Amino acid sequence: MHLPALALPILFTGLSAAQTITGQFDCLPAGGFTLCQNLWGKTFGVGSQKSTLMNATTGTVAWATNYTWANGPNQVKSYANVESVSAKGIQLQNVASAPTLWDWTYATQSVGIRADVAYDIWFGKASSGNPATSASAYEIMIWLSGLGGIQPVGSQITTGTVVANHTWNLWKGPNANWEVLSFVSAAGDLNSFDVDLNDFFTYLVEEQGVAPTQYIQSIQAGTEAFVGIANLVTNAYSVSIVPK
Template sequence: MHFSTLVALSCLLSLGATAQTIAGQYDCLPAGGFTLCQNLWGELAGVGSQQSTLMSSTEQTVQWATNYTWANGPNNVKSYANVESIASKGVQLQNIASAPTSWAWNYTTQSAGIRADVSYDIWFGTASSGSPATSASSYEIMIWLSGLGGITPVGSQITTGTVVANHTWNLWKGPNANWEVLSFVSAAGDLNSFDVDLKDFFTYLISEQGVAPTQYVQSIQAGTEAFVGTANLVTTSYSVSIVPT
């Protein structure tokens, strides 16, 4: 066996030794400065399965993948496999100097007729801490980098061609339980390499949508909502942080 082959084999074995996969409905894994969670909250609305794999992580970045097959209930979300930043929370919007984020992702496989989005899910509340999608939530801010199969966010579209963070969005708004949902949907197709300052979105929400600057960021998640179809979604690099004033 040639030396180069041995090196390649060693690298593959090393990756295999460090990669960790979760498959349960609410399984989570520590991932450096993040937590990787399955969150198959709507799995009973269809049939299928999903698993998520942590490939590498540090305090600043994470690399992960999720693959799924879902059928039935084409208008129902089955899951939101995601990574959540551990440190990027607990700061009022008015006290954020910047919130840089970078996300490089792609579908390595996807079936015809897939219905899914790739999105940030950011939660605001009046208290400095609180779990997403609970009574602690005041706002759910989604940033859709991709939306396939004709799916649409909660509520109705209220703007067209709104420019925020040097990208163009269609903004949707509507209620969900006790919180308000505001969803920025890319108007230019998939954004596979996304590098922005989330503060631009926060500033827009305060100045144009009446969000109080005293709201706290309670969680920043990044992942995919799957409705139906088969896909393997790979995040080759993701990072996010909050720099307070």
């Protein structure tokens, strides 16, 4: 779970070379995406983080985030992420497919790191709204990695659930005014993830009681860092929504 950025984005025109942001809530236009630091929990510990945009087009983005965090091992310090500019504003019942590719790796990581690598997808009754606000009804997380024994919000409600040809343990619980449903990989890290997110949306509607009239308000992909030192590199990331 993360809280939204509060500061205005830093604006750049074009991408001629790698660009790095370091401020707590700095954001950077990245082709068809926005790259944000979102160090919303930095006061829970001691450390720093920077995020670098390496390449971006309308459909694909490559980026990295490098962090060092200590203290408060059970508290999230940040959710550095990229958010799609266009994959939003549609009801679940009107989605034909939502293809995504995420090719990522830890270039470096310390012993004892506590962090996840996860999608953070927000649903709401309105077609638009800022994540983690009163506009939010559901937060859907898809954990491709979870290191150091960290756990999602709530409690585990299923074991070995197959969605999009991968096996997950599903967690569920409340957070503020929205419900959190977290799919945690049951097979370890998924470093090359190429699926249709609509498989998750369909499962949530058919098996978990999410209303098909809910709108997708945001699709983000990034890492929640608790403690440790790491350089997480996304070689390629893409996501889109094809309407019916």
